[in-house]
Amino acid sequence: MKSNSGHVTTALARHQRVWLFFTVLIAGGLASLAKTFDLLSGFIMKIEGQVGGDIVLHLLVATLLGISACWAGRDPKLLSRATKNQWILRKKQFALIGLSAVLISLDESMQYFVPTRTFSIHDWLANMFGLFNGVLIYLFVCICRSHYSRG
Template structure:
């Protein structure tokens, strides 16, 4: 049985990965640069849930973009370093914003979300299929030839 394959990372497909990464990073940056704290539901721990989900998304997007072999530990490590470093920068800059507060537990939530999302995306085919389900129309001809779940067991 062959190794599970991730999404194509050739040049034409790879360019499509950068806008979601840039958008996610921009949303995080906008939240810590804002002069007022972002509005959130009055739910205990909601900010930790938000950090967990957003940095899980960022970790997954970075993992998809990297060009190392799909099951490579190096690919996991670089995606995790990228997401967690950005989380550390986010928390560090919040220290200087009077409307925000520095909370090391937010960084732990960033790390946890990125680690879990990367693990699920790498190891569970059903999760990959869920994230890569085409919302508008069908898959393109190039992705139909090389699906990310080819020869996998979920």
């Protein structure tokens, strides 16, 4: 009788990775909405101050978003082993990175139309830099993993 435990484990790992991506995406979106509607904005501004300012917070969240987008879109077959070309991004990863970039841009550009917020090209650039920095960190880890697994 054939066991399904390997498939179930892979499916659970995939769902955890996707949930992490959406958790980061939703947390960033909710923080932006909270500032827009002046809900917990003092708390969010306190966090911004603790990490070094709003630009630093944008960088940190977007970097985590880039890493989680790549990880969530990774082929489940490649999760448990290092392969020669695992650093090549797949279609799902590009889709999640693209979705992130579009939603980040939409969020920042909509602030132009909200009286309590202001559009900032610096915030948008910090988000884009953070997103692609996260992708580069992910690729660097994949390359290192591939290199060290071969000996």
